[in-house]
Amino acid sequence: MRDVRPQALLVMDPSKFAVQFQEPQLRRLQDLVELADPVVTGDLDAAHVRRRLREVEVLVTSWGCPPLTAERLADAPRLRAIFHCAGTVRTFVTDEVWRRDILVTNAADENAIPVAEFTLAAIIFAGKKAPFLAQDARRHRDDWSYLAHRGELTNRGRTIGVVGFSRTGRRVVERLRSLEADVLIADPYADPAEVSAAGGRLVGLDELLRRCDILTLHVPALPSTRHLIGARELALLRDGATVINTARGAVLDTAALERECAMGRLDAILDVTEPEPLPATSPLYDLPNVMITPHVAGSLGSETRRMSESALDELERYLSGEPPRAAVTAADFLVSA
Numbered sequence: 001m002r003d004v005r006p007q008a009l010l011v012m013d014p015s016k017f018a019v020q021f022q023e024p025q026l027r028r029l030q031d032l033v034e035l036a037d038p039v040v041t042g043d044l045d046a047a048h049v050r051r052r053l054r055e056v057e058v059l060v061t062s063w064g065c066p067p068l069t070a071e072r073l074a075d076a077p078r079l080r081a082i083f084h085c086a087g088t089v090r091t092f093v094t095d096e097v098w099r100r101d102i103l104v105t106n107a108a109d110e111n112a113i114p115v116a117e118f119t120l121a122a123i124i125f126a127g128k129k130a131p132f133l134a135q136d137a138r139r140h141r142d143d144w145s146y147l148a149h150r151g152e153l154t155n156r157g158r159t160i161g162v163v164g165f166s167r168t169g170r171r172v173v174e175r176l177r178s179l180e181a182d183v184l185i186a187d188p189y190a191d192p193a194e195v196s197a198a199g200g201r202l203v204g205l206d207e208l209l210r211r212c213d214i215l216t217l218h219v220p221a222l223p224s225t226r227h228l229i230g231a232r233e234l235a236l237l238r239d240g241a242t243v244i245n246t247a248r249g250a251v252l253d254t255a256a257l258e259r260e261c262a263m264g265r266l267d268a269i270l271d272v273t274e275p276e277p278l279p280a281t282s283p284l285y286d287l288p289n290v291m292i293t294p295h296v297a298g299s300l301g302s303e304t305r306r307m308s309e310s311a312l313d314e315l316e317r318y319l320s321g322e323p324p325r326a327a328v329t330a331a332d333f334l335v336s337a
Contacts, residue, residue, distance in 0.1 A: 001319050006057035007078075008033035009049075010040040012085070013064025019301065020062055020085055020308045028312050032319060033058055042066070050075045058318075060311060062086045062304075070096040081318050083311040087111040087298070088220075088337040089328055098330040105314040105326045107307035108337070109167055111299045116171035118297035119216055119246050122269045123176070126214045126242035127155035131291035132267055139288075151240045156180045161212030162200065163229070164247065165190035166336070169218030173198040184208045187219075189335060209236035214244065220337035221248035231256035234266065242267040246297040248337070249274030254282075261287050271297040 008029075010017060017040045021029065029035070041049050042064045053076040059065075062085040066072070073079065073096050081103040082093070089106050097104060125131055129150040136146040147153070158181045162169050165187040176183050176199060183200040186208045195202045209215065215237060219225045229243070230253040237243070237260075245252050249272045260266040267289040276295060284290045299307055314324050 001316075005032065005034045006080075006319070007055045008035060008058040008060060009038070009052060009056045010035075010060045010062075011042070011044065011065045012040060012060075012062035013042050014040055016063045016304070020304045022305065025305060025308045025312065028309075029060070029315075032312065032315055044068075044072050044075075054078070057081070058083065058315065060085065060315070061089075061092065062308075065092040067092050068094055068097055070094070073097070073100065081105075081315075083315050083318075084328075085304070085308045085311040087307075090333065090337065093328070095330075103318065103324065104328045105311065105324050106328050107310040107326065109326060110307045110310045112167040112171055113306070114299050114303050115168045115246050115297045116175060118271065119168070119172050119218075119244060120175045120178075122244045122246070122271075123160060123172075123214055123216060124155055124179070126244060126267070126269060127158050127179075128153045129242075129267070131269060132289050135288040158182070158213045159184065159211050161186065161208040161215045162218060163187070163205065163208065163215065164218035164220075165195055165198075165200075165202075166218045166220065168246070170194075170198055172216060172218065173200045176200075184212060205233070206236060209233055210238070212241060213238070214242045216244040217247045217251055219247055219251050220335070221250045222335070222337075225251050227251070227253040227256075229253065231259075234260050237266060239265050240267070242269060244269045245273075246271045248272055249276050254278070254284075258283050261290050264289060271295055 043049060044066050056076055057078050057080050059082045061082055079102060084106040087106060087108040089104055093104055133150060140146045160181050160183050162173055162185045165185050173183055184203050185195050185200040186203060186205040190202055192202045228251045234256050243266055254274050257268060261268055262283055269291045271293045272295055317324055
């Protein structure tokens with residue numbers, strides 16, 4: 001470790017700071033860096049913050065960090081590293097950050113953990129049609145005859161299609177080992193050996209769609225993935241299939257999904273939508289074969305402190321001269337969130 005601790009500033013929404021940095025995380029941070037007034041800010045344009053930036057070598061960021069424009073970075077001549085306590089850095093990292101060769105890390109691996117847990121639960125519920133039976137129960141009350149209308153209620157022998165062998169997709173596949181299921185993966189960048197080692201089998205997207213009972217999406221929101229699953233792709237799914245989206249709303253064509261679900265041909269479990277939230281007029285709210293949650297699969301509450309600890313691990317490696325484990329580069333922006 002260095003003899004002199006670097007100056008650091010936390011840049012995030014103060015409400016996020018209050019959740020992500022409680023006493024253990026703050027104590028550890030104070031052991032690693034020098035903090036001054038302000039310790040945390042969500043406003044990089046205030047005069048006192050801009051003066052503070054001139055001394056800062058390290059930024060610790062999270063949700064609510066404003067874009068690091070060339071103008072703002074001009075006030076941070078000593079800045080050498082950014083440690084992000086959340087997933088994507090797309091919202092604030094600019095070309096100027098890459099031009100200055102500033103180290104950037106994120107905690108996307110840690111954020112993938114609760115998303116994978118949520119997705120596994122959604123897959124298991126989809127196999128039993130539990131979210132949709134729960135809605136049926138509100139209407140039928142003491143008459144269980146509606147059970148027969150939901151098809152086979154089982155998780156054994158299902159074919160599960162995972163689109164995207166990403167951080168989250170990989171974790172979902174590994175967790176699916178607990179089920180007696182056939183797991184298919186579609187991802188043009190995935191290594192077949194790694195897919196096999198995780199417990200899945202690599203196939204083309206169309207084959208996956210034709211064969212799966214449950215489709216779960218785990219690709220980033222990129223221009224190339226916008227509406228990756230559209231009307232043509234949804235039409236390939238078998239009747240009664242369930243579409244699960246815990247990735248990004250834009251990878252799924254909402255209008256096309258509305259049509260399929262309104263016909264009763266497909267079911268859906270959606271933690272993300274496009275737009276987000278859906279407009280009040282969306283038919284998806286009222287369909288008995290659709291479950292919508294308000295983007296809760298990712299890290300919330302105490303889960304976010306796992307991400308803070310990861311960023312502090314990276315900060316400690318930086319101070320010790322060790323290479324980062326979760327560095328983000330300009331090239332990563334082409335294929336990841």
